[in-house]
Amino acid sequence: MINEKYIPSEVEAKWQKNWAKEQAFSTEVNRQRPEYYVLEMFPYPSGNLHMGHVRNYSIGDVVARYKKMQGYNVLHPMGWDAFGMPAENAAIKHGVNPADWTWENIANMRRQQHQLGLSYDWDREIATCHVEYYKWTQWMFLLFYEKGLAYKKKATVNWCNECNTVLANEQVVDGCCWRCDSIVVKKELEQWFFKITQYADRLLEDLKDLKGWPDRVKTMQENWIGRSTGAEFSFDVPEISEKISVYTTRQDTVFGVSYVVLAPEHPLVEKLIAGKAEQAAVRAFVDRVRNMSEISRTSSETEKEGVFTGAYAVNPFNGEQVPIWVANYVLVEYGTGAVMGVPAHDQRDWEFAVKYSLPKRLVIQAPNGELATDTMTEAYDGPGKMVNSGEFSEMDNQAGKNAICTWLEQRGIGQRRVNYRLRDWLVSRQRYWGAPIPMIYCDKCGVVPVPKTDLPVTLPQNISFETGSVSPLAKVEEFVNCTCPKCGGAARRETDTMDTFICSSWYYFRYTDPRNTSQPFDSVKANYWMPVDQYIGGVEHAILHLLYARFFTKVLKDAGLINIGEPFKNLLTQGMVIKDGSKMSKSKGNVVSPEEIIAKYGADTARVFILFAAPPERDLEWSDQGVEGAYRFLGRLWRIVGHYADSLVNAPAKYDVNSLDKNGRELRRALHVTIGKVSDAVGERFSFNTAISSIMELVNALYAFKEADANAQPGLIREVVSGLLRLLAPFAPHITEELWHEVIAEGSVHEQAWPEVDLEAVKVDEVEIVLQINGKVRDKIIVPVGLNATELESKAFEQEKVKELLAGKTVVKVISVPQKLVNIVVK
RNA sequence: GCCCGGGUGGCGGAAUGGCAGACGCGGAAGACUCAAAAUCUUUUGUUGGCAACAACGUGGGGGUUCAAGUCCCUUCCCGGGCACCA
Known part of the structure; x- marks a missing residue:
């Protein structure tokens, strides 16, 4: 008997219990039915669901339930991206244990998810902070290490003073920390990196196959990878018997070079100025630029500044001596850290040349043939004919690019080169609440990976949290001190943990086989379910998570663990939940609690x-x-x-x-x-x-x-x-x-x-037809279905109202669209 | 600066080149009720008109078309991404 009144709380609790009892949404490999994997980005267990989560899960749940009713074998799992800073910050602030804090939050959010009636296969639930999960995250690290994709190097890295840790490039937003928004500074540190640049080309190429991804996201990744093609070649510096290698995409303009510029950090700077009058001035300049913040340093708004080194380089194309400068707009990390200056055809060089009165030479003439450096007000970077370019003069500049490369290669002084904006992924973090990097340092054997059979490297409990610049794990003697797996001598463990984005880069594979104790997942199961047919989440991960996950998938494929190259076939990026015009946030006080609703x-x-x-x-x-x-x-x-x-x-x-x-x-x-x-x-x-x-x-x-x-x-x-x-x-x-x-x-x-x-x-047997005169609706008639254009037309002219309106007018044209309308054009 | 989105009633939003405003919210009226709430029914783009009806109407300006929210050109505004990458 149906209750007269709809009381959701009664109905919902009842069925939630029932579904849980029946395990209504548990799934197994089943080759009788087509499989469908729907996945929402797993949440960080902050403690409570917010409306963005509710939206995310509601969308996923509709897709999962719909596909199931359509006869698909649906995999729809849920888990927790459970390592990360907030747990550790809670520990520092309130003295709670990060693990306890995290598990409590998970319990609460899981309860809230149950209240939403989501059709998850709860038997597959995972948490990245669970030792049975991070054991395999560590296994992944070792796999990357074996494949030469994980390496340690000393480098200038992004450091967040607030979070007390380094950050990957992807985690620096406008020069600030993605998590806490404080200004990121540079530090020289020895850190672990993943060689994502080795996959740059494939990450870019395969974007083309992602038909089910929004163009917006693909464009963002494309920009981030930032592939460019050009040439690399050297300028001789006879006075110190060195060469300065430059990278350019405009090798067609080499005859227009009027100077060469080095980044302030370029290794040759000191050698060039040694004993010169310019020495002091150059050093002062370099120091000043180094101390500039990342934001002002890399902004295109910042004025181009530079200083002459007193040294000269020789242009290999025409033998000309050109001055060598150091300037703030050249980045040491990109290309060779040195560029050739062609003021007439590059806007930055133009501005620089104007400021320092350096010569400009036109070497590309525009198709209309009107360019001259005296009358130009800005650089010309369009297409044209090469001029003042020796044997290359009169060539089309596109063909010239190619010819110049060939010239360089034939003489062995340079070659074609592809460059990327993408940098290797810095994966060490000087924090406690993450997966320990499974590496050991031995005085005798050097860097030794923890054998896979010794995994997991377990996070120690009972740890004290004080703010400081060393990793918390470094202070735990029992953790640090170990024996070398190779020689058995005394050794020390790596005390940094992994970027949590590593944990979330492979979780969708673990869902396919979540309780496997002998490997991260069974390939047969992973290949059955993967790729994820529909992935749903916020666009804020367009670069970070989605790029890393694609990278991981490709590495796992190359390692023979899976047979797919892309993890997410279709991607839906959901919009934000807004209230009173801005995103719901505690600071704005416009939060609506899902639980209350x-x-x-x-x-x-x-x-x-x-x-x-x-x-x-x-x-x-x-x-x-x-x-x-x-x-x-x-x-x-x-x-x-x-x-x-x-x-x-x-x-x-x-x-x-x-x-x-x-x-x-x-x-x-x-x-x-x-x-x-x-x-x-x-x-x-x-x-x-x-x-x-x-x-x-x-x-x-x-x-x-x-x-x-x-x-x-x-x-x-x-x-x-x-x-x-x-x-x-x-x-x-x-x-x-x-x-x-x-x-x-x-x-x-x-x-x-x-x-x-x-x-x-x-089926219907009558349809309504709109009668228009000069495109304006004047009447509507009901006619039997299936009348052809001519029949419709004559019906239209029979209408009293039409006759009236046509009186005294000349019919110019009649358009008759069956099942839709008749439009009579009159004068 | 470059690259994506988006601009439609009082509001959220619908519209394979073919009746702009589906559906919901809000508003108005009626029914039920002693009354209210809830519910049910009707109505609701703007302007003019008692009305039938007419004119206007998808950020602005042009264009293509019998017909444009939809296609093309141009311009403005809002949101997002990238931005000294040589």
Whole structure:
């Protein structure tokens, strides 16, 4: 018997318990059915779900449930990105144990996820801080090391004073720390790196195959990788018997070089100025630039400044001596740390030359032939004909680029070169709460990897947290001191932990085989499920996580562990949840707590609202009244099904469709039109908002039917309600389950097949045709379906209103579109 | 500066080149009620008109087309990404 009033808390708790008991969403490899892997980015266990999570999981849950009803074997797991700074900060601030803090947060957030009624296979839950997980993260590190992809080097690295640790380039946003926003400084440190640059080309190339990714994300990755092609060659510096190697993409302009510039950190600077009058000035300049912050140093707004070294280099193309400068706009990390200056054809060089009165020489003439350095006001970087370029003069500059390279290669003084903006991934962190890097330092044997059989390297408990610049693990004697696996002598452990982005770079593989104790995952299982068919998360990971995960996947493929090269086939980047015009945040005080909303309206309402209020990729404006609307809609559904409950329970499963009257046929048509619309919206377009609006229309149609026809055929009502509940089930899983159970059948609505359109039901025998005169709607007529253009036209001219409006006018043209409209053009 | 998104009623948002504003919110009216809430029904782009109806209307300006929110050109505004990468 259906309760008169819809009380979500009762319905939802009941079914959540039931699904948990039945393990309704557990999955195994099954080759009888097509597989489908839907994944939402796993959360950091901060303690509470926020609306962004609710949105993320609601979207994923709709996809998972829909695919399941379509007959797919669906994998839909959940876990925790559980290592990271907040746990450690809580430890420092409140003296709690990071592990305890993390596990408590996980427990709370898991409880909140249960309240949302998400269809996860909870047997596959993982947490990256669990020793059975990070053991395999360490295994991955060793794999990278074996493959020569993990190495240690001393380098200038990004350091965050607030977080007391180094950061990867990807984690520096506008010169600030991605996590705490404080200014990042440079430090010279010996650190572990992953050789992601070795995969730069493939990471770039394979973007083309990611048809299911938003262009925006692909473009961002493309920019980040920043591939360029050009030439590298040397300028001789006879006075010190050295060469300065430069990289350029504009080798076609080599005859226009009027100076060579080094980065302040370039290793040759000291040698060049040794004993020269310029020595003091150059050193002062270099010191000043080095002390500039990263932000002002790399901003294109910063004025180009430089200083002459007093030394000269020889242009190998024309033998000219050109001055060597040091300037702030040259970066030591990119290319060779030295560039050739061609003021006429590079805007930066132009500005620099103007400031220091360096000569400009035109070597590319524009197609209109009007360029001259005296009349130019800025550099010309367009295409053209090479001039003043010796044997290359008169060549098209594109062809010239090639010819110059060939010239260099033939003489052995240079070659074609590809360069990337992407740098290797700095993966060490001077923090406690992360996976320890499984490396050992032995005085005799040097750097020795921990044997895989000795894993895991366990994080010690009972550790004291004081702020300082050494890694917390370095202070734990029992952890640091160990024996060398090679010689058995006394040795020390690496005390840095891994960047947590390593943990999240392979978790989607672990889900495919989460309890494996002998390997990170079984290849057969991973190959069955992978790639992830639909990945869903925020666009803020467009570069970070999504680039690292792609890198990992390629390395694992090369290592023979899997047979796919890309982890995520389709990517949906959801928009933010906004309130009062800005992102929900504690500091803005505009946070709406999911738990409160669920307590007041239920999870179904929260889900329906959040999916209905905006398309998934766009930002979503939170509206309390909108939530009320979603709640009202579910109430309306509840009541209309309740109204028909008696006849539904006794309804026949089959009935004679031909016996329906006009109202009945229309209702049945509404059902099947809705099935078509919702299937298209959910399955093809991820347009959940319009899917829900179509379902709302069907409910409205049911109310209209009730008003019009008191004696409904039970068979028809059953067909409609059964279809309606199945259509809504992925969105509002609890209420549909309850109603299904009460009025349709014993089993779960979520085990049912997705409804199919009956084309017969959708057919109509009359259509409305719009009559336009000069493109303006003047009348509408109902005509039998299938009239051709000519028949329609004559019908149109028969209309009294049309005749009236045409009186005294000349018909110029008539456009007649069957099933749609007739447009009469008159003068 | 460059590259992506986006600009549609009072609001969130719909519209394979073919009736702009589906659906929801908000507003108005009616029914039920002693009354209110809840619910159900009707209505609701703007302007003019008692009305039938007409004109206007998708950031601005041009264009293509019988027909443009949708295609093309141009311009403005908002959001995001990249930005001395040679």
